[in-house]
Amino acid sequence: MKVHERLGELLLVGFMGEEMNASLAAHIRDLQPAGLIFFSRNISAPEQLAQLTHDIQTLARQELGRPLLLAVDQEGGSVARLGPPFTQIPDAVSLGRSGCESVHHYSRLTAREMFQVGLNLNLAPVLDVNTSGAAGVMKRRSFGDDPSLVTQCGIAAISATQDENIMATAKHFPGLGRAHNDPHHDLPVVSAGGEELERTDLPPFRAAIQADVACVMTSHTLYPALDPENPGTFSPTILRNLLRAQLGFNGVLITDDLEMGAVVERYSQADAPIAALQAGADLLLVCNDLEKMHLTAEVVLDGLNRGMLDPQDLALSLTRVAKLRKTYLDPPHLADVATVATHFST
Structure with missing residues (x-):
């Protein structure tokens, strides 16, 4: 298949409901996404x-001839989509205080x-x-304030x-720990200099890349010392130069x-979708608005047709996503409903 026929594989999208139905089937068939992200609205047991x-x-x-990435935010604490009877994980700061063995234990159970x-x-x-x-937006979601501890955890x-x-995802590159504003609401600005970021914020990501982490998630944050104009998600300097070229991330x-x-x-x-792909993103995450998901797909196709997106860059992104599927989803795993019901009832 040609690049323009596979553009859905650049999308990771949300959906509505808790069961397969005609609407969800059409959603998958029409968008042909790389994967779906699950929220509490999709999970009851x-x-x-x-x-x-x-x-x-x-x-x-x-319909697509391939499995989908099926994603969830299961950090622990307040950011956990899998409620009881799934194992309930303490938040990251509590895990950090308990030590890396505790982090490993809960991560494995999850x-x-x-x-x-x-x-x-x-x-x-x-x-x-x-x-x-205490003023940090990530104060409960971070393992702590020590770069070495965060790296080890x-x-x-x-x-x-x-x-x-x-598959694991290291986030939010190049680091959201200095932010006071929540990017869910407005744009944080991290004023730290490049040397300070290199010393404190980047070591956990560098180690994650060396550990062959499958994915990295970008940060909607402005880092003037790295790029005075573009937030991380939309910065070729941060994504292509720093993450890919300097840190060597190939996931x-x-x-x-x-x-x-x-x-x-x-x-x-x-x-936004064009700017993110131009900056070097592989997957565009759109979580809630179904209309925006379809608009994003249309925008990407239009951007390719108008020469705003390099087909070779998109082909590389598609190759990386396909490699991820090959590594983790070949052969694809199908849940055994009867086994699950038995396991969680005991």
């Missing part, structure tokens, strides 16, 4: 989730439960170093997750949700 992922992957194999119900991509761990203390989480055949690069306030206050719906 382990056996329900297992049935849903089973049905999604069965449809994907029939990955095993995700695998059981058919999920395959965890948008975790958070590798942001919380240098802002991050590696423990990544290894435990990926050893269970679940899949996922944007944070393009519907966040930090994005929509600066970019139109037509501009």
Whole structure:
């Protein structure tokens, strides 16, 4: 297939509902995305989730000829989509205080439960170093304020997750730990100099890359010392030069949700997807608005047709996504609903 026929594979999108139906089938068939992201609105019980992922992957194999990435934010604490009876994980700062063995233990349990119900991509761990203390937006989601501790905990989480055949995601590159504003609402600005970022914020990501983390997620944050004009998600300097060329990351690069306030206050719906792909992103994350998901697909196709996007760059992104599928989803895993029901009832 040619690049323009595979552009859906640059999308990681949300959906509505807890079961396979005509609407969800059409959503998958029309967008042909790389994958779906699950939220609490899609999950009511382990056996329900297992049935849903089973049905999604069965449809994907029939209609698309490939499995889908099935993602969830399961960091622990307040950012956890899998509620009881799934194992409930302490937040990152508590895990950091407990030590890396605790991080490894909970990450392994989470990955095993995700695998059981058919999920395959965890948008975790958070590798942001919380240098802002109690005022930091990441104060509970970060392992702590010590770069060495965050690095060690991050590696423990990544290894435990990926050893269970679940893809891990290091986020939010190049670091959101200095931010006081929440990018869900508006654009944070990190004023630290380049040397300070290199010393404090980048070490966990550097180590994650050396540990062969599957994915990295970008940050909707402005870093004037690195790029005075473009937030991380939209900065070729940060994504292509720093992450790819200098740090050597060859995995899949996922944007944070393009519907966040930090994005929509600066970019139109037509501009954001193009700018992110131009900067070097592989997957565009659109979580909630179904209309925006379809608009994003249309914008990407239009950008390619108008010469705004380099087909060779998009081909490289598609290759990276395909390699990820080959590594983790070949052969594809289908959840066994009966086994899941038995496991979580005991």
